[in-house]
Amino acid sequence: MILFAQVVLPVPLRKSFVYRVPEEYQKKVRKGIRVLVPFRKNLLTGFITELFSEAPLKNIKFKKIRELLDEEPVFSLSFLSFTKRLSDYYYSSWGEILHASLPPSFAVKTRTVIYICKKGKAYLNQDSCSDSEREILKFLTRKHYTELYLRRKFKKSSFSSIISNMEEKGLISIKKEIRRSPKREWNNTQKAPTQIEIDDSLDSDLRKKADEIKSKRGEDAFSCFLISSSKKKREAVYFDLIRETTASGLKTLFLFPEIELSDRILKEFKKKLGENAAVLHSRMSEKQKELTWERIRRGEAEVVAGPRSVLLTPFEKLGLIILDQEHEDSYYQKESPAYDARIGARLRAEEEKAVLIYGSEYPSVELLYRSRNKGSLIDLDKVQKTQFKRDIIDSRKQTGVISRAMKTGIMKRVEQKEPVTLFFNRHGYASSLVCSQCDFTPKCQNCEVLLTYYKKEEKLICRYCHYSTDLFMKCPECGSRMVPGGGFGIEVLEEELKRNFPDSCIRSLHKLAVKKKNQEEEIIKDYRAGKIDILLGTQMMAHQSKLPLSYFVGVFYPESILRLSDFRAGYKTFRYIKETMKFVKDAPNSEFMVQTYLPHTYPIQNAVYDDSVSFYEHELRNRRLMGYPPFSYLAELLFTGKDLRSVARKSRKLLDVVKDKKDQIEILGPSFAPVKKLRGKNRVQVIIKSKERSSLDEILEKIFKDIKTRKSVFVYE
DNA sequence: AGCACGCCGACT
């Protein structure tokens, strides 16, 4: 006899709660169904994760489950254990993860309704009735109203206390009610026939690799591979594996980075997999998402594809997870519930006993190292001999923004009417504005970081929260002239190019210039059509799949990435250069040029001269030396709060809490997070490095127990 | 997270 159920709730707590199961539900309760439960004074949509025949806890007055919301579980047992492990890994709330796994309409919405009581009506005529009480009571004699409505009607700051006081006196009653949305009827669309296009693009070499994966993977067991190769080859193997998975009656989960949200993916899936692919992404409407979600739930989609959030879409018979462009930062979800989709994919594949494929042309150092050690690295690329010339220009020996060599290079192409592609990854005109007299520098009111100076748009913009103000050239403190400060940005380079090549058509492609969605495509189209002589862009331009190849590609100051305070800065620089290099037409008279103040650093050298083997070796040596992943687990603890002093105190307390564990870990900080302040909350971070995950967990557990304040953890491994 | 309880400063 099932009498009690463990329920997890969508609240930021690492706890579950036990409820009594009412008699009428005792035959219907199952793990994985949604329930409506009273919690404090609220009604919440929770999820049953465990069932008991006797009370699992003592001395607790259990509340009753109010209502069962499903006949059939919305979460399978394996999905439940996957999400549980994910929440354990990131010290986040299981309930919040489950909540995020459902479309918004699956959470029952409640409202607070206020009724007048008999006693309240009588109270109206008494002298002890205050003006504000009388006002509200009078209003309620007509009919009941929701709390929200009343709060807006009577714009009183003390509204809450007046109301709760009146409830205590028995004048009114406050009830939580379910806001029933009309039950949506799902039109039972006919399942599209499986019409997977046969594609013979796998040559014998790829065939061998795909077969290698198939033979190494255990029957009905978790296995994981990293495919390191160019997009085309990778995708050929992906589709081969998807076809095989589908043929054996299993489903595929396909994850791709946010920036790839181009309709290309959709078209590709439609073309190769017929109507059996379901793509979910953030640009879809609520309704569209819900319909797609329901299709997936009914098992009609053979392939479920989308960005990181799609990892949390519940469905059964999962046989294959593909995570493409494994290195991309958009797989990090840093907002609550925080998780890394790469690690999430692994946990899910483990629970589902599925095959997991990571893919990238230049995989992350961490994953490459681990895969190589485990023998699960599938390297598809033969060393390709490229023919174009390449050069690293030492800026220290040059004057001006554009070096002589770069100028000559561009000039030659411009004269021959050949388009030139240039990259410079720093936005705006200057990274800040500064007063020429008193050193005043305008900061973002939300994040407290320096505002970037945009000359063309005449604005100051925050690079984190996009807060923007109109430009002012007089210091508000002392009235002196404001001048550009910090490093110069892409607009300076554009001005410089225009001065040097006054007769050329020069366009620049960066975030601000492409506010309007199709403007980016417009520019690329014009460039393809030969209407633009020199195209200048930030890193985002390197992600433009339609950008044509060019005989001359130049990269300015890649050290803007190298100087980031990130243990992956070297790798990111290497990748950035590799990305830009892809746009060089492979011909003997093509040229690739990098201009930098750090010409001898290995990420730049190795990228330019095609020595990825040396790059990975060098990078791994450094990571080992400094104790960074993959040689350690790195936890990023973020403390947040309104009051900076208390946040700082709490974060310093951490040092005290872990002082007897100093031999197992290394601590950096506390220090301000890269974004000092966000939405009015101060942010202080502490980095903990540990060789063993177990000792890291021990320490984090202790920190969570001893330090009571808002905080979140992100773990890199 | 919210909300209640609880102990120390500036006010009628």
Add this chain to the structure above:
DNA sequence: GTCGGCGTGCTC
């Protein structure tokens, strides 16, 4: 003397 600050604890 009280109103109210947010530190601490709890939610089945």
